[in-house]
Amino acid sequence: MSATEASPTKSGPDYSKVVLSVKGLKKWFPIKKGLFSRVVGQVKAVDGVEFDIHAGETLGLVGESGCGKTTVGRTILRLLDPVTAGVAEFQGQDVFNIQGGDLRALRRRMQIIFQDPYSSLNPRMTVESIVGEALTVHGMVSGRKERRERVQELLAKVGLDPIRHISRYPHEFSGGQRQRIGIARAIALEPELIICDEPVSALDVSIQAQIINLLQKLQEELNISYLFIAHGLSVVEHISHRVAVMYLGRIAEIADCDSLFGNPVHPYTRALLSAIPNPDPDAPLNPEPLPGEVPTPINPPAGCRFHTRCKYAEARCKSNDIPIPIYEIEPGHRVACILGESVDGATRVGEQVHGDDENL
Amino acid sequence: MERPSNRTPEGIVAASHGRRALQGESLSQDAWRRLKKNKMAMAGFWISVVMSLSALLADVISPYSPEEQQRWLGALPPLTEVLSLRNEMRFTVGERPTESEVPQACADALGDEESHELLFEVQDEAITPVRLVLDGDTVESIDLRPPGRGVVRPDALDVEEQDFLRIPDTGERVAVARIAKRDAAPDVLRGGEGRRVAVLELVRRSPEDRYRLTVGFSGDGTVSAIDRAGTDAGPSLTLKPGYVVDVVLDGNPLRHTHILGTDQEGRDSLSRLIYGGRISLLVGLTATLVSLLVGVLYGAFSGYMGGRIDGMMMRIVDVLYAIPYLFLVILLLVAFGRSIIILFVALGLVQWLTMARIVRGQVLGLKEKEFVDAAVTVGAGWWQVLTRHLIPNTLGVVVVYTTLTVPQVILQESFLAFIGLTVEMDGRPLESWGALVNYGREALGANGEFWWLLLWPSIAMSVTLFSLNFLGDGLRDALDPQQRGRT
Ligand SMILES: Nc1ncnc2c1ncn2[C@@H]1O[C@H](COP(=O)(O)OP(=O)(O)OP(=O)(O)O)[C@@H](O)[C@H]1O
Ligand SMILES: [Mg+2]
Numbered sequence: 078m079s080a081t082e083a084s085p086t087k088s089g090p091d092y093s094k095v096v097l098s099v100k101g102l103k104k105w106f107p108i109k110k111g112l113f114s115r116v117v118g119q120v121k122a123v124d125g126v127e128f129d130i131h132a133g134e135t136l137g138l139v140g141e142s143g144c145g146k147t148t149v150g151r152t153i154l155r156l157l158d159p160v161t162a163g164v165a166e167f168q169g170q171d172v173f174n175i176q177g178g179d180l181r182a183l184r185r186r187m188q189i190i191f192q193d194p195y196s197s198l199n200p201r202m203t204v205e206s207i208v209g210e211a212l213t214v215h216g217m218v219s220g221r222k223e224r225r226e227r228v229q230e231l232l233a234k235v236g237l238d239p240i241r242h243i244s245r246y247p248h249e250f251s252g253g254q255r256q257r258i259g260i261a262r263a264i265a266l267e268p269e270l271i272i273c274d275e276p277v278s279a280l281d282v283s284i285q286a287q288i289i290n291l292l293q294k295l296q297e298e299l300n301i302s303y304l305f306i307a308h309g310l311s312v313v314e315h316i317s318h319r320v321a322v323m324y325l326g327r328i329a330e331i332a333d334c335d336s337l338f339g340n341p342v343h344p345y346t347r348a349l350l351s352a353i354p355n356p357d358p359d360a361p362l363n364p365e366p367l368p369g370e371v372p373t374p375i376n377p378p379a380g381c382r383f384h385t386r387c388k389y390a391e392a393r394c395k396s397n398d399i400p401i402p403i404y405e406i407e408p409g410h411r412v413a414c415i416l417g418e419s420v421d422g423a424t425r426v427g428e429q430v431h432g433d434d435e436n437l
Numbered sequence: 438m439e440r441p442s443n444r445t446p447e448g449i450v451a452a453s454h455g456r457r458a459l460q461g462e463s464l465s466q467d468a469w470r471r472l473k474k475n476k477m478a479m480a481g482f483w484i485s486v487v488m489s490l491s492a493l494l495a496d497v498i499s500p501y502s503p504e505e506q507q508r509w510l511g512a513l514p515p516l517t518e519v520l521s522l523r524n525e526m527r528f529t530v531g532e533r534p535t536e537s538e539v540p541q542a543c544a545d546a547l548g549d550e551e552s553h554e555l556l557f558e559v560q561d562e563a564i565t566p567v568r569l570v571l572d573g574d575t576v577e578s579i580d581l582r583p584p585g586r587g588v589v590r591p592d593a594l595d596v597e598e599q600d601f602l603r604i605p606d607t608g609e610r611v612a613v614a615r616i617a618k619r620d621a622a623p624d625v626l627r628g629g630e631g632r633r634v635a636v637l638e639l640v641r642r643s644p645e646d647r648y649r650l651t652v653g654f655s656g657d658g659t660v661s662a663i664d665r666a667g668t669d670a671g672p673s674l675t676l677k678p679g680y681v682v683d684v685v686l687d688g689n690p691l692r693h694t695h696i697l698g699t700d701q702e703g704r705d706s707l708s709r710l711i712y713g714g715r716i717s718l719l720v721g722l723t724a725t726l727v728s729l730l731v732g733v734l735y736g737a738f739s740g741y742m743g744g745r746i747d748g749m750m751m752r753i754v755d756v757l758y759a760i761p762y763l764f765l766v767i768l769l770l771v772a773f774g775r776s777i778i779i780l781f782v783a784l785g786l787v788q789w790l791t792m793a794r795i796v797r798g799q800v801l802g803l804k805e806k807e808f809v810d811a812a813v814t815v816g817a818g819w820w821q822v823l824t825r826h827l828i829p830n831t832l833g834v835v836v837v838y839t840t841l842t843v844p845q846v847i848l849q850e851s852f853l854a855f856i857g858l859t860v861e862m863d864g865r866p867l868e869s870w871g872a873l874v875n876y877g878r879e880a881l882g883a884n885g886e887f888w889w890l891l892l893w894p895s896i897a898m899s900v901t902l903f904s905l906n907f908l909g910d911g912l913r914d915a916l917d918p919q920q921r922g923r924t
Binding site for chain 1: 463464467806807808810811812813814815816817821825826829830832
């Protein structure tokens with residue numbers, strides 16, 4: 078089981094065209110206390126994240142619960158204003174410094190599919206209004222009849238019955254069907270990027286595959302890019318072209334699928350890989366079970382965030398004074414770990430800086 | 438990880454069919470289905486509907502005007518059959534009497550191209566002025582002035598069964614069997630200070646003084662002849678209802694029944710009850726609507742905005758909560774007059790506070806739901822998020838609280854009416870159930886002999902309040918999302 082066996086339906090992403098470019102993204106949530114809402118601390122949910130997504134590409138974003146994956150997605154979608162630091166450019170347009178009409182125009186191009194198929198659909202609206210709302214808001218249809226036809230098209234596209242299902246309410250659908258409704262809503266505006274926040278984790282295993290297939294089919298047809306958020310590597314393996322592994326608000330390792338699964342460098346990536354139930358007895362990887370708990374993002378460990386659970390950790394990993402080096406192992410495969418220096422052909426391309434926290 | 442299967446979307450759709458009926462069932466339909474299973478709530482629902490309809494159709498269904506006084510009747514117990522008469526009946530030969538001058542049945546019959554005969558059996562009364570000298574509540578002396586006999590000063594005055602005492606100004610009857618020196622004065626004369634004089638009339642009737650009056654009508658409805666005891670009574674006649682012992686139209690006695698009795702001014706209790714319900718329900722509904730409108734919008738906005746704005750808006754609510762609102766309502770009514778509009782505003786303005794708090798709490802929870810984020814991502818503005826996504830989802834709670842607010846407001850208005858703050862419109866008092874209860878309590882009498890005056894409005898109010906509360910409770914259960922889908 079490796080990425081090379083990925084399904085042939087993957088249409089090639091266009092790596093010359095960057096759809097979304099994120100640099101130095103930080104999102105901290107202030108902790109307020111007392112009568113006058115004094116800020117007594119910060120939850121550093123996202124603390125310096127960088128990645129690019131190309132046209133037609135799926136970037137998997139993987140990490141344990143609480144590492145800030147959802148926060149990354151929502152910050153980019155401007156659902157968690159204001160951003161703490163960093164820039165995001167959507168096809169060259171600044172995402173964080175626009176308002177009003179520009180923001181609305183941008184929203185049309187970036188959509189989201191949520192994890193929870195129950196709370197993501199308004200129980201008081203019919204499927205028609207849920208899917209059609211976007212069309213009305215952006216004036217993409219004139220009149221009810223056209224809207225209905227367009228919604229029916231969308232339902233057919235996501236595998237729902239355009240006639241029977243259109244006037245029903247969410248509670249009449251199963252989890253998988255609800256997720257299809259959410260997908261129809263997301264593609265209604267023909268966006269270029271969809272952030273899929275664990276779109277299948279709440280579903281039955283058998284249904285998960287159907288939804289992932291559907292997402293892939295839509296990507297081919299509509300040339301959409303996905304930021305595909307997931308808990309474990311097993312889910313993203315099949316759908317992603319590249320994968321970013323996130324730990325406690327930072328990217329630990331990012332690479333294309335083959336390279337990451339075939340040649341993982343970061344101990345955290347390896348630990349995640351070993352967590353995949355592997356049917357192959359001759360698997361090249363040693364199981365590396367992950368000791369301990371994820372530390373709290375309110376008081377993240379100094380130096381490398383992972384050092385508290387890392388058996389390779391050295392003294393230089395544990396200090397805020399020494400930056401964590403970022404190595405490029407192969408083109409496009411970057412890892413933020415000292416282990417990168419011992420890999421053949423690795424070049425140091427940058428570093429994770431700490432200690433500017435008090436300025437914010 | 439399980440590899441994606443080759444199942445087609447069509448296959449999935451086919452498998453999902455037949456799970457439910459073809460037409461979508463909204464949450465409200467589901468709630469209604471479950472409400473129908475709750476017997477108490479449905480009883481409450483139907484009673485509320487009947488009450489509302491009767492209030493709405495008061496003009497059509499109430500047998501009399503609630504203000505029409507038939508003083509000669511006095512307070513009659515329920516189911517009393519009485520003669521159909523008008524306050525004053527005037528007949529002039531060659532003229533057609535107006536509807537306000539003849540009983541309804543007679544007015545209906547006139548002008549149908551047939552001649553009719555209206556026959557009154559009249560019993561004249563001998564009226565003797567009675568002068569009572571009172572000291573405080575005690576009778577000091579009694580003066581009688583029978584016609585042509587000077588002044589008689591008896592120690593006691595006995596009132597026979599067919600006789601009665603009457604207050605000359607108002608025509609009100611004083612129920613008493615005997616007045617004696619040094620005894621307590623009759624109820625209506627009590628409460629005065631010092632020595633004073635009260636004038637009453639002793640009305641005596643004797644069977645020998647009876648005679649018949651016949652009024653003939655020609656086919657066009659005009660009076661053709663007036664005949665008194667077999668002789669022509671001249672061109673015109675004015676008849677007071679108090680002297681009439683029987684009235685017959687073409688051989689049919691003209692009578693009707695006051696199902697719930699009458700009050701001391703001779704007003705029909707049923708009609709007053711129906712119109713009283715109209716006022717009570719109107720006040721309840723309108724004040725609730727005001728609270729609904731203000732409270733829902735205020736609460737939803739506050740909850741959605743959150744942060745400082747929410748904090749400030751909720752502090753305002755807290756401050757308003759602290760004001761003793763009934764006191765405020767009373768002040769408003771006293772200061773700006775007892776207009777019903779003031780009452781609506783005053784009651785509505787205090788009711789919205791709770792509604793705002795409830796809706797805010799709901800919205801605080803709802804705005805964390807992902808469908809709100811979805812709407813924002815799709816480009817919906819705050820107004821749309823508020824009105825299309827947040828408020829509709831608070832509706833269940835709002836409906837329940839509304840159903841429970843209506844009886845609350847009714848009760849508050851009744852309390853105001855009970856302490857005498859009856860509202861008015863165009864200078865006429867609007868007597869709600871609360872006002873009727875108050876009237877009934879005052880008129881009850883020492884031994885409760887006028888019980889029906891208190892009983893009917895009390896029953897009507899309690900039944901309505903119970904019904905609305907049962908309905909509200911039933912709705913709360915029916916709209917409870919945890920119970921959804923249960924039968
Ligand atoms: N609105 C918020 N206010 C304060 N803290 C928050 C908020 N949203 C998220 N956090 C915190 O930020 C951290 C990252 O949360 P996030 O939801 O992004 O994690 P995640 O990777 O998506 O986790 P999961 O896999 O469980 O969905 C968590 O510690 C969380 O408690
Ligand atoms: Mg998440």
